[in-house]
Amino acid sequence: MTTGNDADRVRSVHRRARAFVLLQRILSTGSLGVDALAEALVVSPATLNAYLSGDVPIPLERQLCLALFVIERVPELAREGHRLRAQVAAAIAFHEHATALHREAPTTRF
Numbered sequence: 135m136t137t138g139n140d141a142d143r144v145r146s147v148h149r150r151a152r153a154f155v156l157l158q159r160i161l162s163t164g165s166l167g168v169d170a171l172a173e174a175l176v177v178s179p180a181t182l183n184a185y186l187s188g189d190v191p192i193p194l195e196r197q198l199c200l201a202l203f204v205i206e207r208v209p210e211l212a213r214e215g216h217r218l219r220a221q222v223a224a225a226i227a228f229h230e231h232a233t234a235l236h237r238e239a240p241t242t243r244f
Contacts, residue, residue: 152218153197156204157186159211174203194229198222 160166166174172182175196184190192200197218204215 151192152214152221153192153200154185154188156200156211156214156218157182157192159214160204160208161186163208163210165208174207175199194222194225 157171160171161168168179168182168186172179175182176199177185177196181190185192185196201215201219201222204211205219208215
């Protein structure tokens with residue numbers, strides 16, 4: 135059972151997430167509205183608003199769509215788009231167990 139504080143903490147984490155920040159930055163430029171951005175991400179405006187409120191986490195496939203959209207269509211934010219794309223690729227690799235996990239910290243050479 136999650137308490138109100140737990141839910142606030144989860145929303146806080148979502149609000150600091152790179153995709154969340156990037157969504158806000160795109161909308162703050164004024165070049166796109168919620169409807170146009172929702173269409174670009176292939177979600178409804180209501181879903182996009184749920185992402186922006188922090189109530190719903192942004193799924194990895196939508197984050198990837200966001201990254202690619204930004205890289206291709208929002209040149210002033212392309213660097214952030216590349217960072218998000220790399221983060222999503224790492225998350226996907228982790229979830230698919232493509233990255234090795236160790237039971238203990240690796241030994242150092244020094």
